[in-house]
Amino acid sequence: MPKRRQGGSFQGSETLKDRIPAGHLVGMETVCDQDQEACLAREEVEEQEEDSEVEEEEEEEELFAEELETKEETKPLEKAAAWEPSVYSVLGKEQHYFVGHNINIYESLDSYGAIVWPAAVALCHFLDNNRKQINLQDKWVLEIGAGTGLLSIVACLLGAWVTATDIPDVLGNLRSNVYRNTRGHCRYTPQVAPLCWEQDLEQTYPRSTYHYDYVLAADVVYHHNFLDELLLTMRHFCQPGTTLIWANKVRFESDLRFTENFKRTFNTTLLTELPEDEVKIFMATSRE
Template identity: 50%
Template structure:
């Protein structure tokens, strides 16, 4: 037997084990919950929205439906929301030679091929969180015919969900990630989406105006999931966000907090963008943000 099938089987068994352990943790948390709100939105939202937040930004930075003051309620809502997100995962009934992950979003079964030899070609949980948000917030974030670009698309899950919801998607990543990304997007969107998604290279901070000129590349949304981690290109990433965001552009960005560097990046990010927290999932160490670019006067662009 070759090395590749053995490696694939190992990762399948590992993922099944981790998924089972996580669900057991969630069930334990449910035993202690005291409330069941409809939807979780961070109770820190009012803190994040300072008094200087412009009035014209208020519609897209809506007040939370439920205010949670009790720590037990926070844990309960986190557990409820994470279980709802994880319920979209399709568990394999058989161990196969191909490493893949399955999810149900936008009324479609999505099959994601992974490549464990490439860091960016592995499914990370922030993408699943964002996919769930897009699928369950079609009323507030209607993606039909919207122009969207995703940074660091990886295996393509977020781009696929956005395409299935009717968006015009440009899915980007580094050259070595593109073959697997292109395969996943074609496999899951062909014949199922309103607009054919574009897969193209984007190296953060490099030749942005040449390849993505601001005069013609105008986006309604910039998506990013798990693009902040221990790499030396955080300043270039921030410059890329800045270049792609114009008047009316919104950023949806999911991030898993691992080290202090993530907190530092959020501070840098807030120097250029107005930001609000949409999800806070302590059990996954993930937060989901919405942001819009500031003008030189500190107002919303």
């Protein structure tokens, strides 16, 4: 919240008045009165701005609560109760600025999928700054392992028709973040849906029906035991005509092994590398 500037008024000393001709004092008193009025007017405007900021924050909190309460009405394909973050007091909101918009992301320590990871931020920067190279306008985009939804939000703001997916446990927070930050700002309404890697993919997402222009993934490779399932899921969605963009921060030896398997599976290009963050962004297409 911006600090309020303190207004003041002119206060002349008796000694100063004694030195100024009486005719000039009238003019100075008029100027002092104008200064006081200007300061009061400025303070009033600043108080109104502060009140407006407080109201916006309160409206945002109310909207977040309402969306969590109504999540059952908008769940696609989901049967299990959606996870809701429970430790906002620890992490609270993380703020980002992409595509000319302030993006507020709620995080929690309850799950890996409830935290904004470095590769997601890096990929958001890349997409925002390379719109001619990767044009998402009017494109069908799928994000796998969407987590908090930051990347899906940016893709949506860039004009894409986005489906953000993750395991059912994190959909509550994902849905709230996505809807709150895109409502009224995007050409297309984003979709949020459950997706468990490699489980019944052809039944839930048949290739004949679900064809995307772009598949996005960021920091989906970390210390877990589902790397084979992740690669199979990438292969399922990366059909001929689809471009897969994967950003990853190298943390473990398993990251390097997955990268080698990724390169053997797809035709790959290294779009950019951020050595200071240990993040690489790859573009891949099907070999079929």
